[in-house]
Each structure stands twice: as structure tokens, then as C-alpha cells.
Amino acid sequence: MNYFGVKAILIHELDRFKRTLLQSLASPIITTSLYFIVFGTAIGSRIKEIDGINYGSYIVPGMIMLTILTQALSNASFAIYFQKFTSTIYEIHAAPLSSFEIILGFVGAAAIKSVIIGIIIIITAGFFVDIEIQHPILMIFFLILTSITFSLFGFIVGLYADGFEGLQIIPILVITPLTFLGGSFYSINMLPEFWQNISLLNPVLYLISGFRYSFYEVSDVSILTSIITIFTILIGCILFISYTFIKGYKIKD
């Protein structure tokens, strides 16, 4: 195992995070605050409680998930695509690093950034509403596993992207709509039965529901289904990335 190699990639990528610290931290803080002003105050004042939870508090897990999914995906996809774009990836290829070590470095860095952002959102939300975390270990489990899974997904997007536009397609056109429609700001029980059934096809619903359970012990679907879903997405990403590396597609000519 090339520990120094993995550490070099991790530090190199986290340095980029530090260089853009203001943007990296200010963005989730401002976005969270805006969500609370718009959804918590303006709309939330008309919706008193969902499943016995104050609306402002209810939307916190969904907001965290929304940010984590998009941040993990964007960070990981940008990190690997940027190296391809600037051609500095030649050095990664020439180094004595296995495919696993390369993924560990890039995905590890993106996941760490996402977890940090997730924690910042929890702290920011604490200034606006009361937050309870009934199952802290389960909450950390979901936070870390979701960050890793979507960083892996982002790594795949970055490998296959042929331009900066390609990096934006999945977060904007897939992840954001799925998160909004996955019960970030509402319970699917509030929807007509037809749309409830449609919502059950959305994998992000299971992630948000499981994460919300770790906070308030309320969920749209069972916690076990949520855990199975996150593991299924994770395994899917691992299998796909293994196939890509074995074939060498999009990595080396």
C-alpha cells in the first residue's frame, strides 16, 4: 500500500478546499440560512408540524442531504476532471499507485469535505431551530456513508465527463430534482397516493428518510430499507468503477 501516495492526493485535494475556504464554507452557511428564511419562516409559519416535529426542525436533515449529495458529487467530479483537463493526471498515472489508492485519495478528500460541510450546516441550523439527534451514531453513519457513496459517484462522473458542462448535468438535472422530490421539505404522506407511489421509486427518498430517522425517529420508509438503499448505491458505484478501471476506459489511452 502506497500510504504516502494516498496522503499526498488527500492533502493536495484538501488544500484546494482551503484555498477556496470562503466559497466552500460561506456557500452552505448562506444557502442554509436562506432555506430557513424562505421555508422555515415564510412557508413554515403556515405548516405547523409534520409527524409531531416543528417544520423548521423537520427540514434540517433534508437540507443537509441536499447539500451533501451535491457537494460530494461536485467536489469529487471536479477534482478528477480538473486533473484530466489540465493534463496533470499524467503524474498520477506515472506514480506507483493502484487504482484503489487513486480512488481512496480522491474520494476520501471529497467525502471529508462533504462531512465538514454537513457538520457546518447542522451548526448553522442550530442557530435557527432546535435540533435533536436521537441516534447520533446512526446519523454519523448516514452522513459518512452518503458522503463516500456520492463522492464515488462524482468520481465516476468526473472520469466520464468530456467537458465542464458534463460535470453539471448530473447534479443539476438529476440529484437536485430527486432531492427536492425525495421529501427534503415535506413528508411523502402529505402527497396523494399516486405521487406517494411514484416517490417510492426515488432512491434519494430513502436516504433522506433514514437520515431524518436518526434525528427525530420519524421516517417515510423503514430505516432498514434506507440502510439497504445506501449500501446498494455504494456497491453499484464500486462495481461500476471497478469495471471502468479494469477496462482502462476514460483513464488511460
Place this chain on the structure above:
Amino acid sequence: MKNILEINNVNKIYRNSVKALDNINLNIKEGEIFSLLGPNGAGKSTLINSICGVVNFNSGTIKINGFDNIKEYRKARQMTGIVPQELYLESFETVWKNVNYSRGLFGKPKNHKYVEDLLKLLSLWDKKNSKIKELSGGMKRRVLIAKALSHQPKLLFLDEPTASIDVELRKETWDIVRKLNKNGTTIFLTTHYIEEAEELSSRVAIINDGKIILVDETDKLIKKLGEKSIKIEIKDETLNFNQNIKNKYNLEVNNNMLTFKYNIKEDNINLTEMLNEIETNGYKIKDFITEQSSLEEIFIKLIKEDKKS
């Protein structure tokens, strides 16, 4: 001297069906400066990228210091450093971070003393905290060399190290290459500047259309394939120059200048006899100049011959 690099029957076909390397066989000796010459698109970069693991090759074997670069890629790659042709660098990072990052990638723990000495050797020490974007082109190229040497490789690959740079910077790069070689690093460089290969390397190989056409010592190659000419300046006009001498030695006559061309490998050339014959026929020799064909002329000749075949 032992071989630090052994390439056997290496083939590379790109996805677009272009055969970039066609059964390449090549050995590089430890401690030498070796030049791979070839026109653009001949396969020079593909070959060094295949050796260093930057691209995958289809068949054959490559051993670096005895280690197979596929089966024992960790050990093999620790032996090599690569300086790409283009200035592939992260503009917003400092020189110090860039070089230490490369050292880490190759599995080496931090060594401030070594990196400091390396930056001093490459005249970059005073720029260690500068961001790459603040450096000149020459400095950026030196940073690439520093990155390639950061993990103390035995074999350094320089892909067109002086492409698109001015004469002064070219000389500076050559001095660095010589300095590194003197310090014990084996150098493998690709170039399409013949002058560069002639100036720096002890051996050269010529590659064209993915095939190695020839490998030899630079001096021997010039001797073996080089054409020499002697220009003899006669004191008086040569309008009616002796036809017998002209025909016997196949001389070109132009005003008062006689040109005699011969190949250095021919043994039956008697220059003394020819000069005596010119003098005894009443011509006074004023001066003479000898000229030898450069590697460039040999290179063009070989490429033309290869295309014909």
C-alpha cells in the same frame, strides 16, 4: 555497463486503430544520455509514456532496472521520473507544494533537505514559495524537472525538453541535463532537434512510424553514415581545370573552388595522392575546408529511405 531499461517487442495500437509502436526493441545503459529522434507523430511520446505507465501498451515487456513495469509496477515506477513535453502544472500551487506532492505520490516520506538541495540545483530555491502562475516558462520547465526528480529516480525521461523554447533556455536546459547525468541519473530524451541529440547524447535511436530504424553511438552513426567533403580553394582561375583529375576524383568545380565528396567509411581514399596530383599539374592550393554531414542530414536520409521501403 548494465541495462537500466529493457524494451522487448512492445506494440501499441490506439483506439482509433493507429499503430503507434511497432515491435519496439531497445536497451538503455545505466548512466548514459540516450536520445530518441523522430519526426512529429513518430511514436516518441507514446514510447516513453508506455515505459512510465502513462499509457497502456498492447503487448511486449518493459523492464526497468530488472522490474517488469506491469507485474512489478510499484518498484519499476519508483525508478522513473517523467518530464512531459507541455507545462502540465497546477498554477495555483507553490513550487514547494508541487514538488513535495510529487514526492508523496511516488511513496516517499517528506525529506526537506533533499527537496531543498534539488531546488537549489535547479536554481528554484528562491522561488519555493511562488505560485506556478508567477513563474516564467523556463522556471516552469525546471519545476517539472524538480517534480520528476523529487523521488530520486534512477532514470529520467525528458519528452522534447527544449521544444518551443528560445536558444538561451535551450542551452540552460542542456546544462541541467548534463549536471543531472553527472550526478548519476540516466537520461532518456526524445527530441526532433538533431543538434540536441548530437550535443548531449552518447547514443541515439531513430524512430519513424512507430518503428525503431536504427540505434547506435552518436559518433559512430555520423562516421558510419556521414558524408564528408573537402573544399579546395585554388589560387588561380579554374576555367580549364584538368578534366582527367576532375573525372578521376569526381570533383565539382566552381570558379576557383574544387569540392571533393567522399564517405568516411570508404578505405580506398587517398587524399595525399589527389592533392599531389593537383599541385603537380600546376595548381596552387590556397586553402581547404573540411565539412562533415550532421546528424540532421543523416536523419533526413534515413527517414526518406524508410519511407521508400
